[in-house]
Amino acid sequence: GSLDSAPLTFTLRHITQTMYLAFGVFFTLFLAVRNSNLGELKKTIRIFLISSFFVSCWGILQGLCYWAGFTYPAFIFNTSRGESAMGYTQTLEDVGVTRVCSVATEPSIFAQFSLIALVFAIFAVVSGRAVISKFWDRAVLFVTVVVLLMTTSTTAYVGLAMVVPVSLLALWYLRRLKPGILAVVALTILAMFVGYTHSSLAQTIADRMISSKVEDFTGLARLNSILLGLAYFLRYPVLGIGWGSATSLDLVVKLLSNTGIVGLFAFGWFLKHLFAQLWRSMSRQTSRMTITERTYWACCLLAATFVLIVTSQFSGFGFVYGHPWFVFGIALAVPLLRESDPRTSIAKLASVAQ
16 A cells, blocks of 8 residues: 555565465476376365365354454464454454454455355255265355355455356356256345345445445555556566565456566466366267266366456465465366376376476
8 A cells, every 4th residue: 555665675575475386386286196086186175175164164153253242262273463364353344344254364365265165065066966965065055155245355245246157157068057056046146135135234345345445445455556566567577576576466467567478478378278178178078968077077177267267366366375276286187087197197287287
């Protein structure tokens, strides 16, 4: 939120930010190789959904603590003392609502993670391919939607409006979308709309976090970070001003300001190959009536990756966290699923990620 200027010098931050990036890239590659086996892939996604269920329940506990007047046990998971990690203390003063971020540093990051989990849960429930079990997959789906609504995060609300049609479109492609599912989705949306129209609190929160977002401090700070990032890019368009030098809460401008056209092109090239590999995997069906495991997971990961990229575009690229690299790693693993020789999988992965 500051317009003060200072000379750009090399600091320890440049080293740590590069280490975050390097760790994420290596984690993605190792995760892809490890999960090139179908059994390992399912096990990893099962662990991911169980973890998301736990942190969602913890988020609900956080909201209940504030609502009931109990002390939230932040000392268990919210252990960072950095100001940027104190998201569990954020409140909407004008409506008297405390924002929920569970174990994450802030509500928007928690929403990014939960939206990815929501995609996996929707696919598991609607397609009938249980990840944990039929009951627990439904429990994950329900709890994730509830906690996303409790975050009072713009990312959560806009993400929910995006995840539902994207997931339904992908499931329609898999021929797993039945009229009963559409009826349940329509009734759920109708119930939420009726609840919104009859609740002044819900209307105030929605107006505060969506309609009036650009007018408050956080909205102006985001806009300012984007404008500053564009100014840096225009001065240094080829390589930017160095990774970790500019903070821009926007994926494209973040890459342009820090790494220039070269960095944005490299990331775009990676996404192009990733989406192309997933699309080819989706197209390989043994027959018109059979959906292979490879096709199913390729479709699921295509939807999850799309959701990740879109949310990163308007809420920031969380490269210092684990969920973006997790999605990239699992998405890279899907085209390798039928490879039995690890050396072949590694060689094929290198051609995908190059």
